[in-house]
Amino acid sequence: MTLRHGIPHGHACGLTLGAVLAYNARTTDRDCRHPRGARGVRDIVARILDALRCDNPDAAAQRLEDLLAASGLAGYDAHDFDDERLAAEAMRYDRADNNPRRLDPGRLRALLAGLRQPSSPRSE
Numbered sequence: 001m002t003l004r005h006g007i008p009h010g011h012a013c014g015l016t017l018g019a020v021l022a023y024n025a026r027t028t029d030r031d032c033r034h035p036r037g038a039r040g041v042r043d044i045v046a047r048i049l050d051a052l053r054c055d056n057p058d059a060a061a062q063r064l065e066d067l068l069a070a071s072g073l074a075g076y077d078a079h080d081f082d083d084e085r086l087a088a089e090a091m092r093y094d095r096a097d098n099n100p101r102r103l104d105p106g107r108l109r110a111l112l113a114g115l116r117q118p119s120s121p122r123s124e
Contacts, residue, residue, distance in 0.1 A: 015073075023107075024099070024101050
Protein backbone atom coordinates (compact mmCIF):
# COMPACT_ATOMS: atom_id res chain seq x y z
CA MET A 1 0.00 0.00 0.00
CA THR A 2 2.89 2.31 0.79
CA LEU A 3 4.96 1.55 -2.30
CA ARG A 4 2.07 1.09 -4.72
CA HIS A 5 -0.30 3.81 -3.51
CA GLY A 6 2.02 6.17 -1.60
CA ILE A 7 0.12 5.68 1.67
CA PRO A 8 2.44 6.29 4.65
CA HIS A 9 3.30 3.05 6.45
CA GLY A 10 1.55 3.90 9.73
CA HIS A 11 -1.55 5.03 7.86
CA ALA A 12 -1.58 1.76 5.89
CA CYS A 13 -1.30 -0.15 9.18
CA GLY A 14 -4.25 1.82 10.54
CA LEU A 15 -6.34 1.08 7.45
CA THR A 16 -5.83 -2.65 7.90
CA LEU A 17 -5.76 -2.90 11.71
CA GLY A 18 -9.44 -3.74 12.15
CA ALA A 19 -9.44 -6.40 9.45
CA VAL A 20 -6.20 -7.94 10.75
CA LEU A 21 -7.58 -7.97 14.30
CA ALA A 22 -10.70 -9.81 13.13
CA TYR A 23 -8.56 -12.22 11.07
CA ASN A 24 -6.26 -12.99 14.00
CA ALA A 25 -9.21 -13.51 16.36
CA ARG A 26 -9.98 -16.68 14.38
CA THR A 27 -6.49 -18.17 14.83
CA THR A 28 -6.46 -21.94 15.28
CA ASP A 29 -3.69 -24.26 16.41
CA ARG A 30 -3.32 -25.34 12.79
CA ASP A 31 -2.59 -21.88 11.37
CA CYS A 32 -0.92 -20.24 14.39
CA ARG A 33 2.66 -18.98 14.22
CA HIS A 34 2.77 -17.35 17.66
CA PRO A 35 4.95 -19.01 20.31
CA ARG A 36 2.08 -18.85 22.86
CA GLY A 37 -0.21 -20.73 20.49
CA ALA A 38 -3.71 -19.96 19.27
CA ARG A 39 -5.04 -19.51 22.79
CA GLY A 40 -2.33 -16.92 23.47
CA VAL A 41 -3.28 -15.01 20.31
CA ARG A 42 -6.97 -15.09 21.25
CA ASP A 43 -6.05 -13.82 24.74
CA ILE A 44 -4.20 -10.89 23.20
CA VAL A 45 -7.16 -10.15 20.93
CA ALA A 46 -9.47 -10.28 23.97
CA ARG A 47 -7.32 -7.69 25.76
CA ILE A 48 -7.46 -5.43 22.70
CA LEU A 49 -11.25 -5.83 22.54
CA ASP A 50 -11.45 -4.94 26.22
CA ALA A 51 -9.31 -1.83 25.70
CA LEU A 52 -11.56 -0.78 22.81
CA ARG A 53 -14.65 -1.60 24.89
CA CYS A 54 -15.96 -3.90 22.19
CA ASP A 55 -17.70 -7.25 22.54
CA ASN A 56 -16.34 -8.85 19.38
CA PRO A 57 -13.69 -8.38 16.67
CA ASP A 58 -16.17 -7.07 14.11
CA ALA A 59 -17.31 -4.31 16.48
CA ALA A 60 -13.66 -3.45 17.17
CA ALA A 61 -12.91 -3.35 13.44
CA GLN A 62 -15.83 -0.99 12.91
CA ARG A 63 -14.72 1.21 15.82
CA LEU A 64 -11.21 1.47 14.38
CA GLU A 65 -12.55 2.23 10.92
CA ASP A 66 -14.85 4.91 12.35
CA LEU A 67 -11.87 6.43 14.14
CA LEU A 68 -10.01 6.63 10.83
CA ALA A 69 -13.01 8.33 9.24
CA ALA A 70 -13.34 10.83 12.10
CA SER A 71 -9.65 11.68 11.82
CA GLY A 72 -9.86 12.20 8.06
CA LEU A 73 -7.62 9.20 7.32
CA ALA A 74 -10.24 7.08 5.58
CA GLY A 75 -11.32 7.51 2.00
CA TYR A 76 -9.73 4.54 0.29
CA ASP A 77 -11.89 2.05 -1.50
CA ALA A 78 -11.20 -1.63 -0.90
CA HIS A 79 -11.03 -2.01 -4.69
CA ASP A 80 -7.82 0.05 -4.56
CA PHE A 81 -6.23 -2.88 -2.71
CA ASP A 82 -7.96 -5.88 -4.34
CA ASP A 83 -4.98 -6.69 -6.47
CA GLU A 84 -3.30 -10.07 -6.74
CA ARG A 85 0.09 -8.46 -7.40
CA LEU A 86 -0.20 -6.19 -4.35
CA ALA A 87 -0.81 -9.18 -2.07
CA ALA A 88 1.99 -11.22 -3.67
CA GLU A 89 4.44 -8.30 -3.37
CA ALA A 90 3.47 -7.68 0.25
CA MET A 91 4.15 -11.31 1.11
CA ARG A 92 7.76 -10.92 -0.06
CA TYR A 93 8.55 -8.51 2.78
CA ASP A 94 9.94 -9.94 6.01
CA ARG A 95 7.20 -8.23 8.03
CA ALA A 96 4.55 -10.48 6.50
CA ASP A 97 5.94 -13.28 8.68
CA ASN A 98 5.32 -11.24 11.86
CA ASN A 99 1.58 -11.89 11.90
CA PRO A 100 0.62 -14.48 14.54
CA ARG A 101 -1.72 -16.24 12.10
CA ARG A 102 -0.32 -17.63 8.86
CA LEU A 103 -0.91 -15.52 5.78
CA ASP A 104 -0.49 -16.37 2.13
CA PRO A 105 -1.12 -14.14 -0.90
CA GLY A 106 -4.68 -15.44 -1.33
CA ARG A 107 -5.64 -14.82 2.29
CA LEU A 108 -3.98 -11.41 2.28
CA ARG A 109 -5.78 -10.43 -0.92
CA ALA A 110 -9.12 -11.49 0.59
CA LEU A 111 -8.33 -9.54 3.75
CA LEU A 112 -7.47 -6.39 1.75
CA ALA A 113 -10.47 -6.78 -0.56
CA GLY A 114 -12.72 -7.13 2.47
CA LEU A 115 -11.75 -3.80 4.04
CA ARG A 116 -14.97 -2.12 5.03
CA GLN A 117 -15.85 1.49 4.54
CA PRO A 118 -16.24 3.46 7.75
CA SER A 119 -19.74 4.25 8.96
CA SER A 120 -21.13 7.62 8.09
CA PRO A 121 -20.38 10.18 10.79
CA ARG A 122 -23.25 10.43 13.22
CA SER A 123 -24.93 13.76 13.65
CA GLU A 124 -25.24 14.77 17.25
